[in-house]
Amino acid sequence: MIQVENLHKRYGERQVLRDISLQVEAGEIFGIVGHSGAGKSTLLRCLNGLEKYDSGTVVVMDQEVGSLAEKKLLTLRRRMGMIFQTFNLMERRNVFENVAFPLEVWHTPKAGIRDRVAALLRLVGLEDKAGERPANLSGGQKQRVGIARALALNPEILLCDEATSALDPRTTLSILDLLRDINARLNLTIILVTHQMEVVKRMCRRTLILDNGLARGTGETAELFLAPPPGLRRLIHDEYAHISQGVNIRLGFPKEIAREGIISSMARSLDLDFSIVGGSLERYQEDVLGFLVINVLPEHLEKTLDYLRARKLRWQVLDDGQPEDCHA
């Protein structure tokens, strides 16, 4: 569906994208994640030609975006919807008219617009808000209008630029569920740009991690987060407060044993004490994976690691907050 190869872009002196390559398959939800200023929004805009790039190729639905003439580019954009962090709705148009905008742009007859917009508002659950101005809607409702508008022209690809970053956690989940529902129902390819790691974990089978214009990792989302390649850990892990004596070990629980009482059985069979420094449960699409950071005394380290190796657990030894050893 989308192939990006060796993409470079600079703004004046500043290199914003460096040698980015990625592939997106039809029908998948692909994540692009990174901190602000990493270049992810720019990368997204290269896909529909809102931004030009200096070298490399961007092939979207068999067309090279950078070399398309203006007319062809507009026709390509017609097949790609886009939603935004700030929703970008027209304040002076009501909900109906906002959703109708792309249809007007492409000269859809009035009756066709009426039916299409009604169907879209039903899809996003806003059929009773057709006459409202955006100013009277909540953030989540505005984003639903944005989604309805983005789907108006039956696109094959939906580009999401920080679509949930301005929303509260509960609304975020409802918007993500809606996107996932649309992805399944319409077989829509979705590219999701975000700085929220939880969002890609929840939504994307595959993810590209962008840092300072560089692709720092790409692949299966769960693999990336469970066994991050060196240099990437600090980017994607929260740093745990740690105890000065002893060694911190970060454990990841694969899906099969996430629900077993692994910690207590380890304590029992090794007969030693360790403290729990931090932990979390994270949702990866349909799975819930657990993370736990434990602190053991240095003299017990080898014994503990032997046990972990035997149990085929994912673990990393964290030293001074900096991960140095890793076992996936």
Next chain:
Amino acid sequence: MPEAPSSFALWLERLAALTPELLESSLDTLYMVFFSSFFSLLAGFALAVCMILTGPAGLNPRPGIYRVLDVAVNLGRSFPFIILLIAIIPLTRLITGTTIGSAASIVPLTVAAIPFVGRLLEANFLEVDRGVLEAARAFGANNAQIIFKVILPEALPAIVLNVAVLAITLLGYSAMAGAVGGGGLGDLAIKYGYNRFQVDVMIYAVCILVLMVQIIQSVCNFFYKKLR
């Protein structure tokens, strides 16, 4: 013995005598302001569209063209109106066939207002949220559609407020045009009130101008609230 007329009756009589002239001058003023506003809005709109197309953050940046427009607008705006009035007399004669009267005043008023309108509307257009423009582009809208379906409608309330600024400015300018035979209330105030020491005429003319400013501003405020 017939009663001497009261001062109020005298005043009323005087006002009645002046009314036709005040009325005619008022209509002349409205005529000048309306048409010069109308024509300068048309031309200024075209100018502002060119500026947001070619401008640094424009839809189709052309720094060379923008710099020329930018300097031309600044030049036009720095030109004292009274000088412009005289300087473009040949153009005025070419268009209207005369250089006196309110029809002739419309030409310099319009010419003076075009760069002003261009700048006001450019500012209004730039105020439209860039994200909204980007969204329109993302759905395949071309530049003409972005200008007429997005920028213009979104900027409309602010433009209406600037129409009041424009009309009131032109009302002031029209009084100046009156000074050189342009007709209208300014002409009346100077001819009778100043040159012939008929202070009451001058006061009436000024009162009508004040009233006009109030009405123009109120009407535009009304439409602004309605459009928002």
